[in-house]
Amino acid sequence: MEEGSDYRPWDELIPDALGLIFSNLSLQEKLTVIPRVCKSWGKVVMGPYCWQEIDIEEWSKRCQPEHLDRMLPMLITRSRGSLRKLCVSGLHSEEIFTFIAENAGSLQTLRLRRSEMSDSMVEQFAGRLSMITFLDVSYCGNIGARALEAIGKNCKLLVGLCRNLHPVDTAGKPLEDDEAYAIASTMPKLKHLEMAYHLISTPSVVEILSSCPELEFLDLRGCWDVKFDERFLMERFPKLKVLGPNVIDYYEKYDWDDCSDSSDAFEYLAWEFMAGEMGDFDEDDDDSYYGMWDDEGRLEELELRFYEGIDEDAGPYDWPPSP
Template sequence: MEETCDFRSWDELIPDALGVIFTNLSLQERVTVIPRVCKSWAKAVTEPSCWQEIDIKEWNRFQPEQLDQMLEMLITRSRGSLRSLSVSGLQSERMFTFIAENAGSLQTLRLPRSSMSDSIVDQIAGRLSMISFLDVSYCIKIGASALETIGKNCKLLEVLCRNMHPLDTAGKPLQDDEAYAIASTMPKLKHLEMAYHQISTSGALQILSSCPKLEFFDQRGCWGVHLDDDVFLKQNFPKLKVLGPFVFDAHGIDAWDDDCSDVSDASEWDFVDGGMGEYYVDDSDSYDGMWDEEGRIDELQFGFYEGIEDAAMYWPPSP
């Protein structure tokens, strides 16, 4: 007897199942490719299960207001379930506040190169109590006061990235105020990055003695720190791995791997702000007039490189 198999269409999968599958795709595919496949996929990709982790560091080519529009849209989609957020170069105080207002489940927060200030941190830190991973590298407008506020409010913090660019600290005198702020408020730290800080050996030892769970300490480019006694470190901090202060690449050349400086070559995505039911568009829809005269975004949909020769070089294949 010939066996028969029932095949179920992808568009008949329940939204939660589709959401789990979509999380394996890149953000670019989720906001540009998936909504065009069919109406059920366009609806499923707006569900919170697709947006518990948001990484839009590659959007650094966009104007600040465009970045804010995209970030606000995606965080709204998460509906309070956001667990991880990574965005570089935020400028708007309103967006820092918006993130904090939606941070009930947020555990990982990466905000490198952002323009937050000590006063903004004072306003929002109380809502970041669930944070265990924080990256505020290259945020030159905050200092020891902000770190102390963060430490007092983020009691679960285990990872802190507070790297600086060498041009921002070169020639400045040794200063341990940030090191002391970390030591006095972040006892649960396991991983700390403070590359190119002008801290002293005293500041570094204060951190080590106050953070007994510390397993990794990146102090590359911290030329004022001298932790050369391997016996002392092994006896007092047996689980600790210290990186630096010297910075060498594989060829022995002094270098610093600035993971936030890479410029994504992803294609620019034009988008507009509007209702959740407007993501699916027929091929006949026109993309003209997406921006109004003031350059603002009118409705939420994404432009594609239709009609561009060799578009496949720039655009990911449809699923």
């Protein structure tokens, strides 16, 4: 190469480096643009370098179920056993859960919000999730204490659990402490726990605090029957941050600029995927949302993570006014 030349041999970068670069691109770009640039780039996006972390949660909330059933196995297969993080929403078939479990040997972070797995399915596959350190099963209405107990007994490295419920699903129902006691009895290493809008009582929460000595953050928003004296918490658990149980209404503005895949991109991706343009590449071919009013009507700044990812198009998951 001549000295001072602007030429850079991008196609000669090692796959690891290219994969690191491509991981910053959108799902659509990795699947439809990069493979068409050159053979070496196409091989990279076909290999595990780009798919050690798979986050298609936003896309999966808007795609058709049959598109998700085809997309997710394809991406997981590309990871070739190196998958460390998976974020997806609305899984519904036992085949998909089986496929995830069979490829979870290196999985550490797993988000399965609004998915339809059952207690028996979780009990069946929990043994294959032994490396999980963070799990999000929020708004999964078909699981309960049995599933959480199976997770706790098999996922010994678990330090973070999100098990938030939707207030519409729990309104008017009696107290149910079984999930809280399942967490307390099987997850002693928890540092981060979210249980917003659970129908739990103060004794069950005390049991969690006593059984999880490393707990640093506890989300109890909407858990109206939990009553704590602030001085008691500060004296007994000085390192613990508790959010809730009181919730104050506010409106969240969803920032589409933070999402690299626009709605048009989602539609294009689904169309092209179904048209067969995303088949395997043949090498022979050429967190913070702000804005709350305090009790005196003054505007405070408080980070609200519970509502993360919910937008005006979320349909039945729009948040109702707090009690």
